[in-house]
Amino acid sequence: MTPSAGRPTKSTQPAKLTPPAPPDPRDKNTRYRPGPVLTLIALALLAGRREIAKIARCATTLTPPQRRRLNLPLKQGTQRFYQVPGYAVFSQGLTPPGPGSLRHPAQ
Numbered sequence: 001m002t003p004s005a006g007r008p009t010k011s012t013q014p015a016k017l018t019p020p021a022p023p024d025p026r027d028k029n030t031r032y033r034p035g036p037v038l039t040l041i042a043l044a045l046l047a048g049r050r051e052i053a054k055i056a057r058c059a060t061t062l063t064p065p066q067r068r069r070l071n072l073p074l075k076q077g078t079q080r081f082y083q084v085p086g087y088a089v090f091s092q093g094l095t096p097p098g099p100g101s102l103r104h105p106a107q
Contacts (some may be wrong), residue, residue: 016083032085037071037093052090057082 044058062070066084075081 002078031073032089033071034093036072037085037089039070041090041093042085051088054083055090055094056087059090 040059040062041055043056047058049055049058062084064080064082067084070082072082072084075083
């Protein structure tokens with residue numbers, strides 16, 4: 001007799017009934033990775049910029065080689081123009097999430 005004789009070949013355990021995790025709202029912004037954005041924020045804060053608008057302006061003063069070393073994305077249709085994040089990206093990175101945004105919807 002083989003070891004699996006008399007045993008069902010498929011699992012008879014019930015399937016898990018937990019709902020799938022909701023999509024992360026931060027996944028919408030995939031143009032700029034978190035590392036370069038946080039680096040730009042740290043650079044601006046060390047330079048004395050304390051407001052989001054001033055942080056965004058500080059990012060625009062980077063030279064093209066500096067932008068390339070941060071691995072910022074190239075502007076579409078160009079070969080050497082690296083885009084920098086705008087005000088909205090820095091605002092998203094510096095604004096704390098709301099109290100209900102981290103809870104599971106079933107709770």
